Amino acid sequence: MKIKQGSTWRDVPIGGAVLETGTSMEYKTGTWRSQRPVWDAEKCIQCSACWMQCPDMAIKLDEEGKIAGIDYDYCKGCGLCAKVCPPKAGAIVMKLESEGK
Amino acid sequence: MAGVAVEDKKTALRVALTGNDAAAEAFRQVNPDVAAVFPITPQTELMHKFSEFVANGKVSTTLVNVESEHSAMSAVVGSQAAGARSFTATSAAGFALMWEVVYIASGLRLPCVMVVVNRALNAPLNIHCDHTDTMGGRDAGWIQLFSENAQEAYDNVIQAFRIAEHSDVILPTMVTLDGFILSHTQETLELIEDEAVKNFVGEYKPEHYLLNAKEPMTLGCIDLQDWLFEHKRANIEATAKSPQVIRDVAKEFEGISGRSYGLIEAYKTEDAEVVAVALGSTAGTLKETVDVAREKGQKVGAIKIRSYRPFPAEEIIAALSKAKAVAVMDRSIAYGLGGGPVFHEIRSAAYEAGMNIPMVSFVYGIGGRDIAIDHCAGMFDQMQEVASSGKVGVRDRYLNLRD
Numbered sequence: 211m212k213i214k215q216g217s218t219w220r221d222v223p224i225g226g227a228v229l230e231t232g233t234s235m236e237y238k239t240g241t242w243r244s245q246r247p248v249w250d251a252e253k254c255i256q257c258s259a260c261w262m263q264c265p266d267m268a269i270k271l272d273e274e275g276k277i278a279g280i281d282y283d284y285c286k287g288c289g290l291c292a293k294v295c296p297p298k299a300g301a302i303v304m305k306l307e308s309e310g311k
Numbered sequence: 312m313a314g315v316a317v318e319d320k321k322t323a324l325r326v327a328l329t330g331n332d333a334a335a336e337a338f339r340q341v342n343p344d345v346a347a348v349f350p351i352t353p354q355t356e357l358m359h360k361f362s363e364f365v366a367n368g369k370v371s372t373t374l375v376n377v378e379s380e381h382s383a384m385s386a387v388v389g390s391q392a393a394g395a396r397s398f399t400a401t402s403a404a405g406f407a408l409m410w411e412v413v414y415i416a417s418g419l420r421l422p423c424v425m426v427v428v429n430r431a432l433n434a435p436l437n438i439h440c441d442h443t444d445t446m447g448g449r450d451a452g453w454i455q456l457f458s459e460n461a462q463e464a465y466d467n468v469i470q471a472f473r474i475a476e477h478s479d480v481i482l483p484t485m486v487t488l489d490g491f492i493l494s495h496t497q498e499t500l501e502l503i504e505d506e507a508v509k510n511f512v513g514e515y516k517p518e519h520y521l522l523n524a525k526e527p528m529t530l531g532c533i534d535l536q537d538w539l540f541e542h543k544r545a546n547i548e549a550t551a552k553s554p555q556v557i558r559d560v561a562k563e564f565e566g567i568s569g570r571s572y573g574l575i576e577a578y579k580t581e582d583a584e585v586v587a588v589a590l591g592s593t594a595g596t597l598k599e600t601v602d603v604a605r606e607k608g609q610k611v612g613a614i615k616i617r618s619y620r621p622f623p624a625e626e627i628i629a630a631l632s633k634a635k636a637v638a639v640m641d642r643s644i645a646y647g648l649g650g651g652p653v654f655h656e657i658r659s660a661a662y663e664a665g666m667n668i669p670m671v672s673f674v675y676g677i678g679g680r681d682i683a684i685d686h687c688a689g690m691f692d693q694m695q696e697v698a699s700s701g702k703v704g705v706r707d708r709y710l711n712l713r714d
Contacts (some may be wrong), residue, residue, distance in 0.1 A: 219541035224481060224549070225420030226542050227519055228529040 239266065243287030245304045249279050253301035260291035260302060323568075324502040330493035333461040333500055334400070334426050334486070335360035337468035340508035342370045343424075344395035344515070347386035349377050351405035352438045353490040354428040358400055380405035384412035384425075391421040392530050394520030396472070398423060402490060403430035403444045410447075416483040417452030417546065419530055422475035422517075423483045425453075426468065429591065429642075430490040431678045439679020440490040442590065442642040446652050452546050454484040454553055455620040457590045462500040463617075464488040466570060469503070472512050473560045479552040489592040491679065507567045553621050574623035576615040577630035579605065583612025585694040586631055587638040588657060590616050593675070593682050597640070600687035611691050616653070624660035631661070636698035637670045638690055640710075644674055649707045669703040675710035686710045 213222060223229055254277055261269040261277060268285035272278040280291075280302075287307065295302040328336060335357050338346070346365070348358045365374045375390075377383045383399045391397040401409060406427050416423055427445050431437040445455060454474055458464040467486040475484035488494055503511075519528055534542060554574055561572040578598045580586055589597045594615035604611045614630050616623065631637060639658075641651020648655060650672025658670050673690055676682045690710055697704060 213538065217541075219544035219548075222538060222541050222545060223519075224542075224545055225418065225530065226532065226534050226538065227419075228532055229519060229526065231527045233529075 238283045239286050240281075240283045243282075243285060243307050245287045245289065246282065246307050247280050247285065247287070247289065247291050247302045248305050249277070250301045250303075251279075253299050255296065255299045255301070257296060257299070259294040259296070263290045263294045265290065323504070325499060326502055327497045327499050328461055328465075329356065329495055329497050330458070330461040330464045330488045331357035331428065331495065332360050333465040333498075334468050334488065335364070336502060337465045337508075338398060339364045339370055340503070340505050341396075341469060341472055341512050342509070343372055343398050343472075345373050345375060345387070345390040345397040347375045347377050347383040347390075347397070347399040349380050349383045349399075349401070349405065351380070351402045353430055353440075353494045354400050354402040354405070354426070356494070357426060357428065380408040381412060384409040384416065387423045387425070388412055388416050388419065388421055391416070391423045392419060392520065393522045394515075394517055396476075396515040398425060400426040400428065402428045403432050403438075406444045406448065407432060413448055413451045413453070413483075415531075418542070420481045420546070420549070421483060422472075422481050424468070424471045424475055425483065425485050426464075427485055427487045428490045428494045429487050437678040438490070440492050440592075440642070441677045441679065442487075443644070443677075445485065445487050446643040448485070449620055449652065452482065452550070453620060454480070454482055454550075454557070454618070456484065456486050457617055457619055458486060458488040458493065459592055459594045459615060459617075460500075461488075461493055461496075461498040462570070464493060465500060465502070466564065466568065466572065467617075469508055469512065470557075470560050470564050470572070472515075473563075474553065474557055476515060476517075477556045477560070478518075480549050480556050482546070482549055482553065487591065492592045501568070503568055511564065511567055550621055554618070554623065557618055557621075572617060573626065574616075574618040574621070575626045575630065576617065577626075578613040578615065580612035580614060580630040580633070582610055582633055584610045584633065584635045585638065585691060585698050586612045586614060586634045587640060587673075587687070587690065587694070588614040588616065588627070588653065589640040590619060590642065590653065593640060593642065593687075596682060596684060597687050600684045600691065603684060604688060604691045609691055609695060611694075619653075622656055622660075624656075624663070627657060628660055628664045628666065631666065631668075635668055635701070636694050637661075637668060638673055638694050639670060640673045640675055640690075642674075642676045644677070650674065669697050669701060671697055671703060671705075672707050673710050674707070680711055682711060
């Protein structure tokens with residue numbers, strides 16, 4: 211039994227048991243966010259400080275390992291990436307979730 | 312059919328035991344995998360007795376000596392989740408200290424079993440019986456079975472495992488017995504032979520458990536706003552299905568014991584104009600009083616609630632069909648609401664059933680205060696007036712209080 215879109219209380223495994231492994235990927239913690247980081251590819255100097263600091267592995271990399279944006283499925287909006295982004299670059303800024311989309 | 316079962320039960324052993332020893336005897340026969348032990352009056356002798364069984368090799372149970380009741384329930388939660396049939400026992404302050412983990416046991420749907428030997432909660436200091444401790448746990452998501460005597464304590468413990476582990480239920484189950492009145496008083500009772508209990512309870516085969524290497528699983532992970540509500544709703548459903556399971560298990564139990572149980576016991580209520588309701592050992596006193604009062608010509612009856620959770624509203628209302636007035640006896644207090652919790656629940660059930668008869672709350676036996684036939688007879692005398700006038704008068708009354 212797996213929780214999916216449209217599941218109700220009748221479908222949930224009792225006691226909150228999770229009966230598969232590797233399920234963290236399925237839990238989209240991005241819904242927790244009240245602010246979202248907005249990344250500007252033009253300003254980014256590819257220092258990777260955001261990638262190293264992100265506690266949720268929510269900084270996306272491209273095939274060459276370069277910073278490619280934010281994974282909003284998992285980003286909780288903590289703002290660490292914006293904080294560590296070098297001030298001269300200023301490639302990540304935090305915006306209200308309602309304004310940032 | 313019950314008669315036949317009694318005839319066949321040649322090996323039944325009639326013994327004299329205290330309530331604590333009777334419950335310990337039931338646990339010995341069930342032979343659970345894990346027991347968590349921490350002493351508290353008046354429960355101590357129960358686990359003391361069970362520890363003897365462990366030390367003497369009478370059971371194969373792993374006994375865990377823990378440092379508090381919080382740890383006792385935590386150990387039970389852990390071992391039950393791992394896949395082991397687990398139990399503990401406690402009283403009053405011990406139950407209060409378990410509080411947090413009591414909810415975890417039901418939230419994680421772990422069908423463990425616990426005996427709570429009812430005792431007052433301090434302060435001022437008191438080690439004697441009332442129901443304040445377990446009444447506090449009535450919304451904790453456990454099944455709660457009350458026992459009238461040592462025999463019922465023994466019978467309830469055996470049935471508790473079957474009820475808790477039933478696939479429609481899977482909820483922790485609590486058996487209560489009145490501190491000292493039952494726990495420390497010797498009574499004669501009938502034990503069922505070991506093999507019959509073993510077969511009745513059967514093996515514990517959880518569908519999912521943590522030590523199953525073939526099915527890795529996570530239990531107790533974060534739920535938050537997303538799903539906790541749905542999980543709690545599923546618990547409501549399991550509790551709603553439990554009355555039928557309790558009845559079915561009782562029916563099967565009758566086959567090996569000759570003793571029948573329901574959610575309630577209605578005693579001479581068919582034509583009763585005044586009915587009194589009680590839990591635990593007082594139900595025995597009350598039934599005795601009914602006989603005395605009927606000799607005086609009073610048309611009275613008694614209801615004993617065995618299953619307090621799930622609350623048997625329908626059964627109680629059905630047994631009140633002829634009643635003109637109802638007395639509800641509470642061995643605990645609902646501060647700020649008046650009377651006791653059982654009173655309010657029965658009155659609520661009556662409202663739903665469209666029943667409008669006077670109901671009076673009698674709080675009694677707090678801190679082990681005596682409750683004897685005279686007190687119950689006095690209550691019936693008071694209720695005659697209520698029944699004939701149709702008026703409640705003073706709603707919140709007390710028995711054997713210095714007033």
